[in-house]
Amino acid sequence: MLMAFTLYSLIQTAILCTNAIAVLHEERFLSKIGCGVDQAVGGFGDDPGVKAQILNLIRSVRTVMRVPLIIVNSVSIVLLLLFG
Amino acid sequence: MDYSTPQNVFRQRKLYPNMRLRNTSIDGSDGSQLFDDTSGATPASQMGYKNQQAGPESAAYPGQSLLSDPMSNLAMAYGSSLASQGKEMMDKNLDRFIPISKLKYYFAVDTVYVGKKLGLLVFPYMHQNWEVNYQQDTPVAPRFDVNAPDLYIPTMGFITYILVAGLALGTQNRFSPELLGVQASSAFVWLIMEVLAVLLSLYLVTVNTDLTTIDLLAFSGYKYVGMIVGVVSGLLFGKPAYYLSLLWCCAAIFIFMIRTLRLKLLSESAAEGRLVRGARNQLRMYLTMSIAAAQPIFMYWLTCHLIR
Numbered sequence: 001m002l003m004a005f006t007l008y009s010l011i012q013t014a015i016l017c018t019n020a021i022a023v024l025h026e027e028r029f030l031s032k033i034g035c036g037v038d039q040a041v042g043g044f045g046d047d048p049g050v051k052a053q054i055l056n057l058i059r060s061v062r063t064v065m066r067v068p069l070i071i072v073n074s075v076s077i078v079l080l081l082l083f084g
Numbered sequence: 085m086d087y088s089t090p091q092n093v094f095r096q097r098k099l100y101p102n103m104r105l106r107n108t109s110i111d112g113s114d115g116s117q118l119f120d121d122t123s124g125a126t127p128a129s130q131m132g133y134k135n136q137q138a139g140p141e142s143a144a145y146p147g148q149s150l151l152s153d154p155m156s157n158l159a160m161a162y163g164s165s166l167a168s169q170g171k172e173m174m175d176k177n178l179d180r181f182i183p184i185s186k187l188k189y190y191f192a193v194d195t196v197y198v199g200k201k202l203g204l205l206v207f208p209y210m211h212q213n214w215e216v217n218y219q220q221d222t223p224v225a226p227r228f229d230v231n232a233p234d235l236y237i238p239t240m241g242f243i244t245y246i247l248v249a250g251l252a253l254g255t256q257n258r259f260s261p262e263l264l265g266v267q268a269s270s271a272f273v274w275l276i277m278e279v280l281a282v283l284l285s286l287y288l289v290t291v292n293t294d295l296t297t298i299d300l301l302a303f304s305g306y307k308y309v310g311m312i313v314g315v316v317s318g319l320l321f322g323k324p325a326y327y328l329s330l331l332w333c334c335a336a337i338f339i340f341m342i343r344t345l346r347l348k349l350l351s352e353s354a355a356e357g358r359l360v361r362g363a364r365n366q367l368r369m370y371l372t373m374s375i376a377a378a379q380p381i382f383m384y385w386l387t388c389h390l391i392r
Contacts, residue, residue, distance in 0.1 A: 005273040006266075050367070053288045 015072060021061045022069055030058075190235035190298060192225040200230045201237060205309045206333065208340040214347055231344070235298065238305020245271065245308045245386075248315050252390040255319060271386055278304050278382065282375055286349075289367050293348050303341065307379045310337050311387050318391040326391045334380035341376035 024030055178184065204211055216231045217224045226234040249267045253259040279300050286293070310333030318326025349372050350365065 005270045007269055007273065010273050010276060050288050053290060057287070 015069075015076065018061065018065050018069055019073065021058055022065055024058070024062070186296075186298065187235070189223075189225060190233070190302065192227050193234050193236045194227050197226055197230065197234070198237060201234070202309060204230065205237075205306055205340060206313065206336050208336055208343065211343075214343050216347075233299050233302035235302050235305070238302055238308060241305060241308030241312060242271065242275075244312050245315075248312055248319075249390055252315055252319055256392055274382060274386065275301075275304055278378065285371055285374075289364075289371055291349055291368060291371070295348050303344065304379075306340070307337050307383050310334065311383050314383070315387050315390055323391060326387075330383065330387065334383055337379045337383065338376050341379055342372060345372045345375060 175184075211230075214231055217229045223229075223232055226232040226236075246264060246268045250259060250264050253263055279297065282300050282304070283297065286295070310330070313333050314326055314330035317329040350368050
């Protein structure tokens, strides 16, 4: 009943989740559900709301993590090829 | 340091009687201050040209033949200054990643605080005042305020939980040393995931709170106390006792978390108990409730496999 979690599986989960967020396509998907760049939420009131926060989070993750994700993914591909 | 001198050393050493006398006087003061064994290795390479005269025995007694030499003095002074520089740099860089000075606040506890806090964790129903006292904008150290979060109890609780889990597995003949590591990393990963989930939900709901990550870590670590109580009573008195004590501790942790988080997450008026309408306050209330409700779930999840 106890899932044998290790720190390695946590790292794996983190990499996979960030990959999933980074892979979302702007035009085909995000605009359709109202997350596009041109639909930027400009509300500076003190209550941005949950949806605006999620959009902000997705956009910032995509902007920040693009390049490090490339590096991390290449490293993990090489490691998995070498060590299985 | 090797003080025994076999006969052949004396024969080779009599070329340098003065050096030997000087060495024994310096040995007492320097040998205890500096690193004993490793300092002989590095200056020995620089003293190579001298070793040709002293013969092979200098390799066996590097400290004694080198301490009086100015070159080795310089080398050792340089080495110790390098070491202190390295230590400084490491401290500075470590402070950037793990805020050590802030961590010290969470470990400023004493026995009275720990006793009272443990009592609160198991029986929070009589406590009236849940506010954290502030002293000029900084929270008072846990030593002086029962309501302040600390990291001592969660750390000790985590370690004790792993040991008790090993004990429980041992009584069922399921123990092996690797299982301890598996338990430890599992519980640790669950803790990290819970803290990350709480951080994410706090970000999404845009709560302006002064809860830091370490505070959340401390609050999530308080449930180990209840888990330990449950498992120990289950080991001592059997399964019904385990369920009863776990139920009691779950309820206690639930009330504890709600009363503690209520003051930090909810707005002023809502925290005082008045019914405040509004979607945002409702969201905050749901958030508090779900954080508090996640604790009993984790408590059960992490201990049920230990009691069969």
